[in-house]
Amino acid sequence: MQQSDSPRKRAVTMRDVAKLANVSQSTVSRVLSGADDGIPIGEETRQRVMEAVETLGYYPNLYAGSLRGQKTFMLAMMVADIANPFYHPMVRAVQDAARTHRYDVMIANTDHTREGEMAFVESVIRRPVDGIILVPYHLTEADIDRLLVRTGGAVATLGQHINHPQVDTVYGDDEHAILEAITWLIRERGHRRIGFIGVTGSFSVGARRRGAFLEALRQAGIPIYPELFEIGDWSSESGGHAMNVFLSLPKPPTAVFAINDLMAIGAMEAVQKTGRCVPDDVAVLGFDDIPPATWVRPRLTTIAQHPTEMGRVMANAVFERIFGKYSGPGRRFEVPCRLIVRESV
Amino acid sequence: MQQSDSPRKRAVTMRDVAKLANVSQSTVSRVLSGADDGIPIGEETRQRVMEAVETLGYYPNLYAGSLRGQKTFMLAMMVADIANPFYHPMVRAVQDAARTHRYDVMIANTDHTREGEMAFVESVIRRPVDGIILVPYHLTEADIDRLLVRTGGAVATLGQHINHPQVDTVYGDDEHAILEAITWLIRERGHRRIGFIGVTGSFSVGARRRGAFLEALRQAGIPIYPELFEIGDWSSESGGHAMNVFLSLPKPPTAVFAINDLMAIGAMEAVQKTGRCVPDDVAVLGFDDIPPATWVRPRLTTIAQHPTEMGRVMANAVFERIFGKYSGPGRRFEVPCRLIVRESV
DNA sequence: TTCCTTTATGCAATCGTATGCGGTAATTCG
DNA sequence: CGAATTACCGCATACGATTGCATAAAGGAA
Structure with a gap:
């Protein structure tokens, strides 16, 4: 095949098209824009222009329009x-x-x-x-x-x-969903020592989810144990670290809620790495429902978003x-x- | 806080900066570009310009440069x-x-x-x-x-x-890696009926990996069974479908190689869904080594890329x-x- | 003083496209 | 048949920044 040697051939512009079609650049613009600005275009002219566009392989330069403050697409x-x-x-x-x-x-x-x-x-x-x-x-x-x-x-x-x-x-509506899920964790599953893997306070999402979690505990009359709150950075690795801290506690939590699935998965890995079992030793609840949530074993219980x-x-x-x-x-x-x-x- | 009501305030341009600094627009350009084009700029002028830039909150419009054929960044x-x-x-x-x-x-x-x-x-x-x-x-x-x-x-x-x-x-060097891996699968693990989950022939990657797979079989003197070749579309779902076809065979493969991890994971899921066991009933080999490969159980044996x-x-x-x-x-x-x-x- | 650098700055063209406005020819109307 | 439309098209400018060239002032040498 023929390969390019020229460093950069000048682009095909409307003016080139105009020259070939024997019309002015403005006419080319009007033909191509299609928008009827009150100025009609002869059918024969339109044909010539379209033909020239075709033979030259013209493509509009979007930067020009962007500069003019038009749409940037x-x-x-x-x-x-x-x-x-x-x-x-x-x-x-x-x-x-x-x-x-x-x-x-x-x-x-x-x-x-x-x-x-x-x-x-x-x-x-x-x-x-x-x-x-x-x-x-x-x-x-x-x-x-x-x-x-x-x-x-x-x-x-x-x-x-x-x-x-x-x-x-x-x-x-994550607050509502978390409140329900944690309440379910407490009432139906009987957990009362629940760990929380969140993020630093600078994330308002983190703060809100933490708030919902606390509210659920409050409603259930469960006291707050500061050692059951760990901070991650949304990554699975950080979830693992957090879980390791929990597991080294004299009295580890029986369930852990991580505010995203990645951290939850990391946490599960950490549990299993110590020979313990999910959910029997530690139950894990995630948030997001990403595809890997169904790939891990046990499959992750989580709160789905869309x-x-x-x-x-x-x-x-x-x-x-x-x-x-x-x-x-x-x-x-x-x-x-x-x-x-x-x-x- | 003060919120914008005006639909679109005109952008701050170099001309605005120039006006405020009492210089020409070209001077502003030269100050900001920094590149010494042989034309020096007075220190006091530079100060005035930078000040004006600061107070007006000027940012260059990248489209202008792009249009001129400069760098687009x-x-x-x-x-x-x-x-x-x-x-x-x-x-x-x-x-x-x-x-x-x-x-x-x-x-x-x-x-x-x-x-x-x-x-x-x-x-x-x-x-x-x-x-x-x-x-x-x-x-x-x-x-x-x-x-x-x-x-x-x-x-x-x-x-x-x-x-x-x-x-x-x-x-x-996927060919080489596949050749080695499949050979290993045959020699060390004793598999002789190996399924292949590939993609349509329009992908040259697929064709190459298929070729490497075939070469490994050839070198081991293993005949080609057409029913052991399935086509997927790189997704985990398609991997599952392919595996289902294999499992419904009178004599299913004892091992399956999928040309990417997503399909391999889907295939593993399919195996487990039928109550069968990986790797004892069907071994699965993937390609890519994506993070979920270590999250699934059993953990996925795969060929890592970087x-x-x-x-x-x-x-x-x-x-x-x-x-x-x-x-x-x-x-x-x-x-x-x-x-x-x-x-x- | 005159001429020539050096230093510092401005002018104006340019990139490719959109568009207001003006111009010309053909057509219609009174 | 002259005037008013209508249909069609081109000219020129603007968008914001870069850059070659011209210009102006200041300084040094002759």
């Missing part, structure tokens, strides 16, 4: 950790929606850090996009407002705690605003959670 | 399936490298389809980027050449089968070309694979 998405299966269906849903509208998606990882999230914000300010989908852990409403003002894009977020008048928000649905809702919300189908105040969509009882409890 | 990455854990470390590695250079990454899923891959190519032609990282399954060298010519970006790919004179390629390393190498190769540190012919980097013996065989 680009979405930006910020997630905490692309390696966490929980986010995959969300990313997929967003990308699928994007593809149907011929949009591209820029994805950024934040590693749950504030620096990562701020970097994303600044990146989007430098390169404004039509729609922004966020899974923020640290961003304040002021940050999000800045995003909105500086980029003019439509914004949708995941997270109970986001409450911006112009941002659509999706969230699971990330596909969440992604779909966020993408829809954003596109509705992009296409002007909705322009009112920020909407809040609640997606239910539900307990999935398997074998680890 | 953007990488495009194409992967088959963001939900396959195998790709995560690769994506992460690329994104980490990108971040250190202040680059953003656009990610596209292709779902292993040719349409998806073509859509990516066209998307990148419309929006050229500095660097392109591909995990191609269907793209021909002509397609990749077009990418190169039309965008002028640096290209790195994953995959033995890509052989373009200007594209850097990373690949694992996706982090692969991503790192590709990102490096691309950035070396972007920054002009390398500009020679396409390089080929081999990353070793190795058998990880666990419990499923």
Whole structure:
């Protein structure tokens, strides 16, 4: 085959097309945009232009439009950790929606850090996009407002705690689900020493889930043992570490709730590594219901979220605003959670 | 807090900064670019400009530079399936490298389809980027050449089968690893009826791995039983289906090799669902060594690749070309694979 | 003083596309 | 038959930043 030697051939522009079709560049633009701006185009001219486009292999340069402040045909998405299966269906849903509208998606990882999230914000300010989908852990409403003002894009977020008048928000009713699940753990399964693997207080999700957990204990009249609270970083490794601390206690918990499945799985591994048994020695309850939850043995009992649905809702919300189908105040969509009882409890 | 009411405040441009600092827009550009183009800038002027930048909160509009054909500060990455854990470390590695250079990454899923891959190519032609990282399954060298010519970006790919004179390629020595692993399966573990879960012939990776598998059988003098070859689509579900077919055979295989871990895990699940036992009834061998491979029970014996390393190498190769540190012919980097013996065989 | 550097800054073109406005020819109407 | 539409198309500008070239002031040498 013929391979390119020239370092970079100049791109085919509208002007090239115009020259070949013997029309002006504006005419080419009008033919291609299709949008009827009141100026009609002769059928024969249209043909010539389309032919020229075909023979030259013309593709529009999207940067030009972006510069002019038109549509960018680009979405930006910020997630905490692309390696966490929980986010995959969300990313997929967003990308699928994007593809149907011929949009591209820029994805950024934040590693749950504030620096990562701020970097994303600044990146989007430098390169404004039509729609922004966020899974923020640290961003304040002021940050999000800045995003909105500086980029003019439509914004949708995941997270109970986001409450911006112009941002659509999706969230699971995790508090309710946790309250029910822990209560079930206590009443039906008879556990009274329950360990909690959470995250540092800087995550409002973590704080909320911790609150729900505490509330369940309170309602059951179970005292709080500080040694039964450990901190992880959402990863399976950190779940293992936390569990190891629990197991070295003089009186380890009989059940452990981890606020995400990755940590729960790590915790289960740690239990089994000491020769102990799940759920007989220690029961484990997770949160998210990622695919590996059904792969581990025993299968993980967990609280399911619906990330596909969440992604779909966020993408829809954003596109509705992009296409002007909705322009009112920020909407809040609640997606239910539900307990999935398997074998680890 | 103060929330935005204005739909879209006009962005802060260099001209605004220039006005505030009482200099021309070109001067602002020179101060900010920092690059010494032979034209010096007075220290006092520089101060004034930086101050103005600060007070106005100026951020450059990256589209302007992109339009001028300058650097775009953007990488495009194409992967088959963001939900396959195998790709995560690769994506992460690329994104980490990108971040250190202040680059953003656009990610596209292709779902292993040719349409998806073509859509990516066209998307990148419309929006050229500095660097392109591909995990191609269907793209021909002509397609990749077009990418190169039309965008002028640096290209790195994953995959033995890509052989373009200007594209850097990373690949694992999967043939060798498979040959060894299957031989081991035969000699050390005594298996002679080995099932193969592959993919359709349109994937060259699939064909190559199938070839290595056949070669191992040939070397061991084992005949080929057509009923022991099943086709999947890389997903765990498809692995389960394939295994079900095997199990319904009058004489099922005693071992099954799946060309990726996801299918292997699905296959194991299928075995266990029928009450049978892995590895005693059916041994399962996978490929990739994704994290869930150590979470399942029995733990999956598999051939490990090094996706982090692969991503790192590709990102490096691309950035070396972007920054002009390398500009020679396409390089080929081999990353070793190795058998990880666990419990499923 | 005159001429020539050196230093510091501004002007203007450019990238590719969209679009308001003006222009020309053909057609219709009174 | 002259005037008013209508149908069609091109000119020129704008978007925001980079950059070659011109310009202006200051300083040094002759």
